[in-house]
Amino acid sequence: MSALRASRAALRARTALKAPVQRRGYADAVSDKIKLSLSLPHTSIYKSQDVVQVNIPAESGEMGILAQHVPSIEQLKPGLVEVIEEAGGSKQFFLSGGFAVVQPDSQLSINAVEGYALEDFSEEAVRSQISEAQKVAGGSGSEQDIAEAKIELEVLESLQAAMK
Numbered sequence: 001m002s003a004l005r006a007s008r009a010a011l012r013a014r015t016a017l018k019a020p021v022q023r024r025g026y027a028d029a030v031s032d033k034i035k036l037s038l039s040l041p042h043t044s045i046y047k048s049q050d051v052v053q054v055n056i057p058a059e060s061g062e063m064g065i066l067a068q069h070v071p072s073i074e075q076l077k078p079g080l081v082e083v084i085e086e087a088g089g090s091k092q093f094f095l096s097g098g099f100a101v102v103q104p105d106s107q108l109s110i111n112a113v114e115g116y117a118l119e120d121f122s123e124e125a126v127r128s129q130i131s132e133a134q135k136v137a138g139g140s141g142s143e144q145d146i147a148e149a150k151i152e153l154e155v156l157e158s159l160q161a162a163m164k
Contacts, residue, residue, distance in 0.1 A: 034067045036083065038093070038110045045093065045115065046083070054108055055082040056100050057158075067106045074100045078155040080118065080162040081110065092118040094159050123163055130156045 033050040054065045057079025076098045084090045098112030133156060136149035 032067050034065060035107045040112055040115050051083050051085050053084040065102060065108050069102050071104045072102050076100055078158040094118055094162055096155055118162060121159060121163060126156055126160050
């Protein structure tokens with residue numbers, strides 16, 4: 001019985017010597033910047049650049065990412081990504097979808113297949129492409145053509161909503 005007591009005492013002493021678990025409280029001083037990497041297969045728009053906030057169109061809902069955000073992986077739906085920069089300005093990009101990875105050290109990586117600055121789009125061209133996609137989606141083409149037109153329509157409607 002004394003061996004069991006000695007083991008328990010040793011175990012208690014060992015856990016008492018360990019450093020307490022570090023937890024971040026609201027009063028802790030933390031960096032107010034997040035390092036953003038926004039990459040497309042053919043170019044990088046941001047390469048580990050400090051920004052204040054990034055708003056993303058996640059499948060689970062619109063999200064604002066700040067420094068010290070909870071680590072997560074989010075699938076992005078077609079929509080507007082807004083980057084609020086240190087100087088106070090903001091830039092907006094339309095992404096066709098992709099993934100955003102928030103890491104514990106205030107790093108955000110966004111990977112998308114296609115993405116363009118919002119100002120690069122013309123409202124008339126988007127409206128015209130929507131009407132063409134609607135004709136194909138509602139037509140009697142092949143199943144593949146109709147499915148592609150429905151996807152194109154979803155992306156174009158998201159783009160049109162972002163432009164307003």
